[in-house]
Amino acid sequence: MAEQQGKVRDTGLWFEDFKVGDVWQHPQGRTVTTTDNIWFTNLTMNTNPVHYDHFYAAQTEFKQPLVNSAFTLALVTGLTVGDLSQHAFANLGWDEVRLPAPVFEGDTLYAQSEILATRLSQSRPNVGIVQVKSAGYNQQGVTVIEYKRTIMVFKRGMGPVIPQPVPKKG
Numbered sequence: 001m002a003e004q005q006g007k008v009r010d011t012g013l014w015f016e017d018f019k020v021g022d023v024w025q026h027p028q029g030r031t032v033t034t035t036d037n038i039w040f041t042n043l044t045m046n047t048n049p050v051h052y053d054h055f056y057a058a059q060t061e062f063k064q065p066l067v068n069s070a071f072t073l074a075l076v077t078g079l080t081v082g083d084l085s086q087h088a089f090a091n092l093g094w095d096e097v098r099l100p101a102p103v104f105e106g107d108t109l110y111a112q113s114e115i116l117a118t119r120l121s122q123s124r125p126n127v128g129i130v131q132v133k134s135a136g137y138n139q140q141g142v143t144v145i146e147y148k149r150t151i152m153v154f155k156r157g158m159g160p161v162i163p164q165p166v167p168k169k170g
Helices: 034-043 069-084
Strands: 023-025 088-098 108-120 127-137 143-154
Touching (some): 023 069, 069 088, 069 127
């Protein structure tokens, strides 16, 4: 491996960076496609045709396919990783998951999180435990999912180092 040169930007928060009450507006949005919905539904063996049969879904009150709610949870969690769990040791759980509005193919989802609590781990001296409340919302600002998540996060300097190789000269 070539020697590291230049500056490397450290992304994500370490345990010490979390402050109760802080609200993080996560910078990425993501548009949900028909392919996302069908693939995820098939991968998870969900047989409800409201997610993949457009003719069936057209007969419902929504008149179109609903995006699989487990995909919504996974996507919105993913949107938060760059800030909240880039340096996670482990996810400890999701609680109080609520889906107040449907997600449709073509919707673009965004996320925001509030830091609810932090504490040092009693069993692992290299990590702390952070509880957040995250919300996912669509392009119109309508909240489509809310949940609490508990994450075990490395303390600064206590986690693995992400390799940053550079090209060899010559």
